[in-house]
Amino acid sequence: MGAVVALDQLLADRTVWRGNAPARTAFPAQPTGLAALDAALPFGGWPPASLSEVLAPCDGVGELSLLWPTLARLTGAHQPVVIVAPPYLPYAPAWHLAGVALDHVLVLRADARGALWAAEQCLRSSACGAVLCWPNHASDQALRRLQVASETGQTLGFAFRSERSADNPSPAALRIQIHAKPRRVRVLKCRGANPPAQSIPLPPFALA
Amino acid sequence: MLRQRPPSPRALALLTGPAHRRTVHAINDEAAARGLRPGLSVQAAQALASDCEWAEFDPTALERDRQLVAAWAYGYSSQVSLVFADAVVLEVGQSMELFGPWPVFERRLRVELADLGFRHRIVAAPNAWAARTLANTHDGLGVEQPQLSAALGRLPVPAAGFDADVADAFTRMGLKRLAQVVAAPREAIARRFPPAVLDWIDALRGRPLPLRVYQPPSIFDRRMEFDHEIELASGLQFPLRRLIGDLAAFVRARDGGIQRFRVVFEYDRFEAATIDVGLLAPERDAVRLLDVARHRLERVALNGPVRAVQLVADDLPPFVPPSGDLFEPHAQGMLSFDQLRERLRARLGDAEVHGLATDLDHRPERAWRTQRERSEPLAALADARPAWLLQQPIPLRARVDILFGPERVESGWWDGEDVRRDYYIVETKEGQVAWVYTAAGERGPFMLHGFFA
Numbered sequence: 001m002g003a004v005v006a007l008d009q010l011l012a013d014r015t016v017w018r019g020n021a022p023a024r025t026a027f028p029a030q031p032t033g034l035a036a037l038d039a040a041l042p043f044g045g046w047p048p049a050s051l052s053e054v055l056a057p058c059d060g061v062g063e064l065s066l067l068w069p070t071l072a073r074l075t076g077a078h079q080p081v082v083i084v085a086p087p088y089l090p091y092a093p094a095w096h097l098a099g100v101a102l103d104h105v106l107v108l109r110a111d112a113r114g115a116l117w118a119a120e121q122c123l124r125s126s127a128c129g130a131v132l133c134w135p136n137h138a139s140d141q142a143l144r145r146l147q148v149a150s151e152t153g154q155t156l157g158f159a160f161r162s163e164r165s166a167d168n169p170s171p172a173a174l175r176i177q178i179h180a181k182p183r184r185v186r187v188l189k190c191r192g193a194n195p196p197a198q199s200i201p202l203p204p205f206a207l208a
Numbered sequence: 209m210l211r212q213r214p215p216s217p218r219a220l221a222l223l224t225g226p227a228h229r230r231t232v233h234a235i236n237d238e239a240a241a242r243g244l245r246p247g248l249s250v251q252a253a254q255a256l257a258s259d260c261e262w263a264e265f266d267p268t269a270l271e272r273d274r275q276l277v278a279a280w281a282y283g284y285s286s287q288v289s290l291v292f293a294d295a296v297v298l299e300v301g302q303s304m305e306l307f308g309p310w311p312v313f314e315r316r317l318r319v320e321l322a323d324l325g326f327r328h329r330i331v332a333a334p335n336a337w338a339a340r341t342l343a344n345t346h347d348g349l350g351v352e353q354p355q356l357s358a359a360l361g362r363l364p365v366p367a368a369g370f371d372a373d374v375a376d377a378f379t380r381m382g383l384k385r386l387a388q389v390v391a392a393p394r395e396a397i398a399r400r401f402p403p404a405v406l407d408w409i410d411a412l413r414g415r416p417l418p419l420r421v422y423q424p425p426s427i428f429d430r431r432m433e434f435d436h437e438i439e440l441a442s443g444l445q446f447p448l449r450r451l452i453g454d455l456a457a458f459v460r461a462r463d464g465g466i467q468r469f470r471v472v473f474e475y476d477r478f479e480a481a482t483i484d485v486g487l488l489a490p491e492r493d494a495v496r497l498l499d500v501a502r503h504r505l506e507r508v509a510l511n512g513p514v515r516a517v518q519l520v521a522d523d524l525p526p527f528v529p530p531s532g533d534l535f536e537p538h539a540q541g542m543l544s545f546d547q548l549r550e551r552l553r554a555r556l557g558d559a560e561v562h563g564l565a566t567d568l569d570h571r572p573e574r575a576w577r578t579q580r581e582r583s584e585p586l587a588a589l590a591d592a593r594p595a596w597l598l599q600q601p602i603p604l605r606a607r608v609d610i611l612f613g614p615e616r617v618e619s620g621w622w623d624g625e626d627v628r629r630d631y632y633i634v635e636t637k638e639g640q641v642a643w644v645y646t647a648a649g650e651r652g653p654f655m656l657h658g659f660f661a
Contacts, residue, residue: 060640060659064595080545088596091658092566092576097593102564107578108552109560117486118552124489125543180639205641205660207592207612207633 030156033069036200037185041174042193046070050173050191051123051147051157055166059087061180062202063160065098070156071130072099079129082106082122085115087134097206104129116142123149123157130156144171178202222265223250233265263435270294272430276454277326278422283461284317288422289336295343297336297419310350324457325450333359336419337411341386344369360412361387374405386412427522428458428469437476437513441505444514448505449498451519456494459524465490467551469521471501478511490525523554570619571627572597572657591615592633594643594658604644604656608634611641616648633660 027048031038038045046052056063071081076099083090085108096102108118112135119133123146131150135142143159150157159172166177166188175188179199186199224233230250242257250262277296281288284307287299300313307313314330321328329347333339334356342349342359344367351359363386365378377400383389389397390413398406411417432447448471459466467490474480485504491497526547543551553561562578569575576597592612613632620626629645632654636642643658 058638058640060594060596060642060661061638062661064661086596088598088659089576090564091572091594091597092564094593094595094660095564096566098595102566105564106549107562107564108556110556114556118556121551122548125545125548127543127545127548183639205592207641207660 027154030070031073032066033073034066034200034203037187040187040196040198040200041190046156047173047191048156049151049154051143051150051159051171052174052176053143053159053161053170053172054176054178055161055163055188056178057163057180061178062183062205063178065205066176066178066185066202067130067132067158068095068098068100071095071105072101074129074156075101075104077129078104080104080106080127081130082108082118082128082132084108084119084122084131084133085110085112086132112137116146119157120145120149122153123155124153126153126155128153128155130158132158132160134160136161140168140171147171147173222263224265273326275425276324276430276458277321279424279461280320280324280457281461282422282424283457283463286421287419289419290422291420292336292340295340297339299336300332314348314350320457324453335411335414337408341369341412357387357390361385361390365389370405370408374401377401424458424462426524427520428455428524429518429520429522430454431472431516431518433474433516434514437515439513441510444505444517445502447517448501451517452498452501453494455519455521456492456497459492459521462524464524464526465492466497466521466523467491467525468523469501469519471505472518472520473510473514474516474518475512476515481508481511483508525551525554570617571625572617572631574620592660595661596659598657601645601655601657604634604642604654606636608636608642608644608654610634617645618648631657 029044030048031045032041041047054063054066075081078101081100081104083105090105090107092102095105108115110118115133116135116138119131119135122128122131133146135146138146138159146157146159149155163177166175170189172189173191175190177186177188178184179186183202183204184199185202187195189195222232222234223230232244232246232248232250232253234246235244244253244257248256274290274294274296278288278290281296281298285298285300285303289297291297300310304310304313307316310332314332317330318328329343331339331343331346331348332350333342334351334353338351338356338360341363342351345363349359365383365386365388366375368375368386368389370378378389383392390409394406394410397409407417430451432451434447438444438447455466455469466487468484468486471483471485472480473483483504485501487497487500491500549561565577565579567575567577572593575593611633613634614630615632616628616630618626618628628648630648630650631643631645634642634644634654641660642656643660644654644656646652646654
């Protein structure tokens with residue numbers, strides 16, 4: 001018996017899959033702010049210190065509203081949030097209305113390569129609460145680097161990608177797909193448990 | 209010059225002087241064993257050692273090496289000076305508390321100098337002038353104040369480091385040892401010799417002048433040119449290792465690290481090729497740096513025979529050593545947010561890294577800023593605003609369902625960029641919720657200005 005590993009350790013590290021039993025981790029929970037989604041996920045929210053992938057058919061279907069409660073909570077606790085090379089301008093009035101403390105938001109503009117580099121640096125530095133990036137044409141290897149960087153820096157990483165990548169495997173700890181009509185989310189993969197079979201409705205946009 | 213070549217058992221001599229009167233400037237041990245001496249004419253030298261390699265002496269290379277040694281020495285003392293020819297002096301008295309007693313300290317200096325590839329002589333003395341003078345004849349000497357005048361006095365005048373004609377004059381005056389020169393009346397020396405000679409003797413007597421202190425440069429830039437073109441990548445290993453060793457010594461002395469550097473290959477027949485080498489975190493270990501550089505270069509095909517290699521590093525971030533603290537809450541490589549922002553700024557450019565803030569203007573394009581200037585609330589908190597804004601509105605041709613609107617935005621008449629628009633919130637066929645506008649009072653065509661997301 002060369003290597004004896006404590007079972008608790010294996011389970012805590014989330015390296016052993018345990019069917020449907022909820023995994024306990026050493027990290028505090030990162031609730032999504034959406035009660036139905038929190039209940040469906042094994043960690044009571046976003047997988048801590050990991051990369052989460054949000055897949056959407058196109059921009060503007062609720063991918064940001066899904067994150068806003070989390071971002072509001074993090075920035076409210078003075079944890080910086082970095083938005084790496086967003087596809088459009090994050091519009092300050094709406095983000096402010098959503099409760100995000102803009103003083104703790106940093107926006108980066110970069111080309112695809114620079115964005116990957118920056119996202120990895122931010123995740124690895126453990127100086128940020130969350131890092132948002134759009135690695136749409138990134139290779140599997142690049143995503144794996146982001147996942148490893150999230151783990152090293154113990155930072156929440158969010159990768160927004162097109163739903164076309166849903167069929168390809170991904171190293172992300174959580175994969176969520178957004179359906180636009182009707183607006184729902186479906187969990188494709190969550191490390192540590194079986195993905196829930198049912199999709200979860202998203203709250204409507206506050207339009208008026 | 210000698211250090212730019214792999215160690216080889218062949219004799220090597222450096223030549224200097226005009227074409228019609230070439231002389232030997234410096235030699236290696238093998239050449240010395242064949243009877244070569246500095247100052248010999250080329251013809252005589254060639255007669256003595258026909259298998260010797262010849263190379264041109266390059267004074268600028270010597271100066272660069274001196275700069276490198278000074279940068280390295282700066283790691284041991286803040287007081288390093290290059291005022292003496294062919295020597296680097298550093299103040300070690302203050303440094304011994306940290307680096308141990310002189311014999312230990314000296315051994316350490318020797319090991320590192322040997323690693324850098326410098327042949328050297330080391331002398332420690334109570335003042336810089338005495339140390340420089342003693343280094344002419346001694347190596348490994350450490351003199352304290354009480355023995356200093358005796359040690360200096362025994363030195364023959366020709367070896368005391370004076371100019372040749374000054375040394376000649378002293379000898380003709382009958383002063384054979386330095387003790388006699390130091391004992392000679394000041395006025396007599398002042399009358400016969402240039403002031404520099406008197407200053408030097410005064411300094412030896414224990415009245416040193418202030419020395420100009422070396423300031424380390426803020427960038428590293430070194431180039432190595434080859435006598436013959438190098439055709440195989442394996443031939444570049446040695447120069448690369450030498451350059452990276454120099455770089456590591458340079459950043460270590462600054463107590464800094466290196467995160468990015470450039471390797472430039474110069475060709476005779478092609479344009480120079482630049483290869484950027486980047487690391488995840490600042491690093492200063494020569495072995496690690498070389499490893500990374502080698503991996504990077506393995507993927508690069510050389511265009512042809514290489515004439516010269518240059519290594520440039522102008523981004524020298526502070527080095528964060530890996531932390532071994534048991535109770536460290538975060539993983540290694542941790543940066544403060546400010547440090548992170550600095551690093552991002554350095555790589556992406558200042559304007560590409562910005563914050564977010566709202567502004568009081570009613571016009572959508574102006575209701576946000578990249579920086580907070582005032583902490584005022586929003587003008588129109590009641591109205592829904594999109595999460596994404598397009599920098600440039602684009603025409604929207606798809607059929608849409610209007611969910612909400614119109615909202616009249618009419619503002620800006622005072623600064624000539626007035627806006628009169630009716631904003632609608634619409635839903636596209638794909639389920640996107642978009643923010644669009646038309647000219648006030650009309651029902652289309654729509655311009656897409658943002659997305660609710």
